Amino acid sequence: MELNGKIPPGDIAEKWTKYKSSMPLVSPDNKRRLDVIVVGSGLAGASAAASLGELGYNVKCFTFHDSPRRAHSIAAQGGINAAKNYKNDGDSVYRLFYDTIKGGDYRAREANVHRLAEVSVDIIDQCVAQGVPFAREYGGTLDNRSFGGTQVQRTFYARGQTGQQLLIGAYQSLSRQISLGRVQMFNRHEMLDVVLVEGKARGIITRNLVTGKIERHAAHAVVLGTGGYGNVFYLSTNAMMCNVTAAWRAVRRGALMANPCYTQIHPTCIPQYGDYQSKLTLMSESLRNDGRVWAPRKKEDAEAIRQGRKKGADIPEADRYYYLEERYPAFGNLVPRDIASRAAKVVCDEGLGIVPTGLGVYLDFADAIQKYGKSKANTMNLENPSAQQIWDLGKAVVEEKYGNLFEMYEKITGEDPYRNPMKIYPAVHYTMGGLWVDYNLETNIPGLFATGECNFSDHGANRLGASALMQGLADGYFVLPYTIGTFLSKEIRTPKFSTDLPEFAEAEKAVRDRLHGFMTTNGKQSAESFHRRLGKIMWEYCGMARTAEGLAKARRMIQDLKAEFYADLYVPGSADEFNPELEKATRVADFIELGELMCLDALKRSESCGGHFREEFQEDGEALRDDEHFMYVAAWGWQDTSQEPELHKEPLIYENIKVASRSYK
């Protein structure tokens, strides 16, 4: 299959502007005759549904949550990037574009990323107008902070709850469209299949999660804004219900899954502590603005800490190994996530970990408290402030910046992070891979679009911090509402689709048969237990460090797990009632297939890049890319899982950025 990214011609800085002004439009009158389905109500889904509603399309929006406001975008903490240059520190659209391409280890499409940087500035304006209470300076202007992989301050934030505030903004806009009758909202509806009529996406099959009713919904086009698949690892920072089912059902209908092996492991999460653990908790990257990451320099100190004989505070300054600052002086603690994660793994592998499992390092705020305390005492004209006064003043500043994160840490661990350094370790956080889309955000199935984390388009092999919120909202507010017109402008004479078409009947039957299969397997093991086992395989062999041998082994293990799943699954209750166990079973079944594909993709990519680290390919502990052989997007087709997945390659062409080895030293 020829993959056409449909990148418009011309100078990179003008592509989007020229394309927007020349793309076919749909008149207001015709918009009223066109139906669009949006699946997902997070940043990428809600912003798209609201904006399409405002334009005049008839929108149906679906979420499996009880309310659109619950989508996992709400949990994003640190912030959202935009090339506003309000700090006068040399930021620009080009610099955000460059940082994102470099941060992604030269595995993202130039044109998409440049567009993202261009529209980033509009996102902030839009969110402010909606009433998002971003942090402000005393003078009333917007405040910024830094995130990893950049040397400017371009991150806008609302304390440590930026995702919540942005999602509520999008939710409010969506609610307004619902009240105006432009968007029909379906809560507690899970998409279980996409329906193709004559090769184009024309509807979906959903299950009403309260009654179990299987429903058919038709439209002229379908948009998936259904998030990422980090939960394939079972333990991740994703919410419990995040899943790949909507995207995977599209794959099973012929859509391509691009770069599935690109997984982001976030360096600062609360370490694992027990077998019963259900999820991992992120501590925002913004903490690395002020927190210093370290481990003991001596193994005996690390061991003493692990056994509880010493505390972090007992280790003298000279015996602390600030490994990020030492190894990467130019970026220090603010290196990109993949690099910080790998460095933590390396020091823990050397035996320097500080939690009983050996898998943990410190994130320390003692210096920040001192620094801010002294500055504050100075501002207040305090003469000879006592150590306690300085500490109290400094603590207050740190609390104002990160209070909710410190509180969350204290609740989970029972330890006070103001007095003892936080203990952190990397955890699965985000997936850069996703449905393959062209410049229009359209998958290879005409009429099927994908926005936000659900697509693969902008982050290459590693996403920079505060860029997920930016991409979700860019896609939903400022890209898709335009580019969907390229498809819908050809559909203005297409009448509304009837759900009585045989394609709908076939898809509904497939869904019913599948659910019936799960309900009647009558084995012994819960979907949850299969999910945990899948997660262990994925983390061990397809996690932070991968090898050809391990990946091949993992693939076989997953195939065995799949066979066991279909033979020994037990789902209690029935299919025609509220049944969370049945929901889990459908999601785990899809995770198993995706997991196998991830291992295959990781195996075939014989290089290291960004979050994909193959132990065989490294230089001084850094990822060693092979641009000659792997500068492409790996888009996998796997409609028939009894066959081998089929690889399609989209070459990546860099015309504006010189491809170089990534250095943060």
Add this chain to the structure above:
Amino acid sequence: MKLNLKIWRQKNAKQAGRFETYQVDANEHMSFLEMLDVLNEGLTSKQQEPVAFEHDCREGICGTCSLVINGQPHGPQSGTTTCQLHMRHFHEGETIVIEPYRAKAFPVIKDLVVDRSSFDRIIQAGGYISVDTGAAPDGNDILIGKEVAAMSFDAAACIGCGACVAACPNASAMLFVSAKVSHLALLPQGQPESKRRAMNMVHQMDEEGFGMCSNVTACEAECPKGISVENIARLNREYIGASFTSAK
């Protein structure tokens, strides 16, 4: 630690519910919901139906989890959602009573799961600023003082979990409604439609069957996000002002 759980079981909205007793072996480092996961895994392995409860982010931000634990929405620890509550706050041999939120406007769906879509309809009645995508001025054209932005944020931090309703003897939704009215009324962007917003949201709240506020302030005490009842005072001011001056 061994615990006795008295849990509300109810097949669906139409059938009557009852308490059932279970034993579970927990550990002090578990979160409350992980303790329920362990219970459910045990029930499933015995081919019994697990207890339905809602949860998602398990970080205290999505507002999906609920539960009334020993009579308190989100349990005994203040400023904490159920998902952030850990078993170290309970002791060996304790009996824990777990119920759904009880309010007319939150009908039970199954066991501990209730329908909170009434909150969505209140927001749809006016809990927004009417601005289309693309119609925004530069973010710095609207100056907002640091303190005002912080006050607005404090109100906007509401997670829509419904604990305020569950805590209130009248099952009033005043804290929820006032948090949204305050979030937007405090900002200059929210001013043009502030009267309509207050009138329409209060009207919808009454339509949904929530009770009246009688200043008990249990809502504030139980709110996991520390939303202040000052917001209710602000809502009353907005509403009364709107009632006298609105053209409607």
